[in-house]
Amino acid sequence: MNTLKNWQDLPLGGVIVEAGSAAKYETGSWRTWKPITHRQHCTHCLKCWEYCPEDAIILEDGRDSTGAARKFVKEVNYFHCKGCGLCGRECPVNKEGKVKALEFVRDEV
Amino acid sequence: MKNVTAGNPKIVPLTGAGACAQAMRQINPDVVAAFPITPSTQVVEDFSTFVANGQVDTEFVTVESEHSAMSACIGASAAGGRVMTATSSAGMAYMWELLYVAASMRQPVLMTLVNRALTGPINIHCDHSDSMGARDAGWIQLYSENNQEAYDNLVMAARIAEHPDVRLPLMVCQDGFITSHSIQTMQLEDDKAVRAFVGPHKPYHSILDTDKPATWGALDLQDYYIEHKRGQEQGMRNALRVIQEVSDDFARTFGRRYGLFEDYRIEDADIVLIALSSAAGEIKEVIDEMRTKGEKVGLLKIRSFRPFPYAEIGKALSHAKIVTVLDRSASFGAHGPLFTEITTAVYNYSPNRPLLLAHTFGLGGRELTLRHIEHIISESRICLDKGEVGNRQGLWVNVRGDKL
Numbered sequence: 207m208n209t210l211k212n213w214q215d216l217p218l219g220g221v222i223v224e225a226g227s228a229a230k231y232e233t234g235s236w237r238t239w240k241p242i243t244h245r246q247h248c249t250h251c252l253k254c255w256e257y258c259p260e261d262a263i264i265l266e267d268g269r270d271s272t273g274a275a276r277k278f279v280k281e282v283n284y285f286h287c288k289g290c291g292l293c294g295r296e297c298p299v300n301k302e303g304k305v306k307a308l309e310f311v312r313d314e315v
Numbered sequence: 316m317k318n319v320t321a322g323n324p325k326i327v328p329l330t331g332a333g334a335c336a337q338a339m340r341q342i343n344p345d346v347v348a349a350f351p352i353t354p355s356t357q358v359v360e361d362f363s364t365f366v367a368n369g370q371v372d373t374e375f376v377t378v379e380s381e382h383s384a385m386s387a388c389i390g391a392s393a394a395g396g397r398v399m400t401a402t403s404s405a406g407m408a409y410m411w412e413l414l415y416v417a418a419s420m421r422q423p424v425l426m427t428l429v430n431r432a433l434t435g436p437i438n439i440h441c442d443h444s445d446s447m448g449a450r451d452a453g454w455i456q457l458y459s460e461n462n463q464e465a466y467d468n469l470v471m472a473a474r475i476a477e478h479p480d481v482r483l484p485l486m487v488c489q490d491g492f493i494t495s496h497s498i499q500t501m502q503l504e505d506d507k508a509v510r511a512f513v514g515p516h517k518p519y520h521s522i523l524d525t526d527k528p529a530t531w532g533a534l535d536l537q538d539y540y541i542e543h544k545r546g547q548e549q550g551m552r553n554a555l556r557v558i559q560e561v562s563d564d565f566a567r568t569f570g571r572r573y574g575l576f577e578d579y580r581i582e583d584a585d586i587v588l589i590a591l592s593s594a595a596g597e598i599k600e601v602i603d604e605m606r607t608k609g610e611k612v613g614l615l616k617i618r619s620f621r622p623f624p625y626a627e628i629g630k631a632l633s634h635a636k637i638v639t640v641l642d643r644s645a646s647f648g649a650h651g652p653l654f655t656e657i658t659t660a661v662y663n664y665s666p667n668r669p670l671l672l673a674h675t676f677g678l679g680g681r682e683l684t685l686r687h688i689e690h691i692i693s694e695s696r697i698c699l700d701k702g703e704v705g706n707r708q709g710l711w712v713n714v715r716g717d718k719l
Contacts, residue, residue, distance in 0.1 A: 213542035213549075218482050219421030220543045221520045222530040 237289030254293035322505025331494035336361030345396030348387035385413035395518030404431035418453025423476035440680020584613030629664020
């Protein structure tokens, strides 16, 4: 979390003079439900990463069974995750209904 | 302070709207976006002639509505331009949400507002319901008694609005038809002198400066919105000082002196009338007449309604025994906006407690004659002798069916 500035220290009119400053904005504080990844069930199809509106699904480099380079789901960035639930809604493993690769639980406040 | 020589001014006959168009020509703004509406039409009409004749370098944007006009003004201002427009009544009402955007984005857009009644029933004549409705939008509001003042206020406008301690939009108000369409003899200053007085525009984080990219108009929530509003309020508070500084420099350059308000024969006045814009001219005439009969009466004409100079006005009214406020707009179910401000000024900043009398007049262009003013002053004297305003409080002037 950034230190919030006093009004005297702000540029006029709400102008934002720093590129990419949205990354510093903690949208995670809006969350009431939080996604938890269960990697043992995850097929790493990356649908969650594709649908996430906040770019909060963090990927990591790895290799598939044939040895080819590809991306794998690593974890959720809880600083940005608003808990919208899209990742869990789009997850094909969740849709199958037997197990959950992305489970939503009440976030502790 | 700038060292500008006045050059060669001319004495010319102009309408109030024409005078503002001349000021715009001399200022030569980067962008003008406007949609014509009675009675401000001549401002835009004259200015478009200057554009067509090549007398200005302005990019003139003919938009399809006032909502678009103000949007274009805000965009052009954020791009770093000096921007002007003109409108009236329903035109400004249609700009409504954008008025707030211009002010909160701290874009010093300059507007000639020719005051006209807000419908309905539909009416094209003068009252102040348009600008009074917009009083909380965050615009500086300067009111002009006559053509000369409207012109002078617009010449001063850019330096006030664009001052780094202010950075707020500004509207110069004049009375529809009464001022805008009346030809008066006035002093038109030298083109070069005006341009030198106004000076170049210094953009603030222009969106066209690609070396220093900036985002304007982003979402602002609970964590910063109120801090930005506090900064906006500070711009208004600073404007009280800046309006006077620029006015003093204007007086040094062009010789006409303006304050945040004008006091007329109030030093020993028992009765002080308060009004905005053109009504002040008639009131002065009646004051002179009644002074010869021994009535101690004066006038306080407000020039800067936003920001409102509470302390200065409270001090100026410290010897008055009754203050009669003439509002040219109604706040239905409440006293007029000028009256409530004067009450605040007197209560907080005046050592004495004069009687305060509220009157509403002139809606939709209903005339206020010299005899009406005389009657208002006589009625104020009766209240003063009785020591109370009683049932005269809140009376409307020159309305059939009411007594005043």
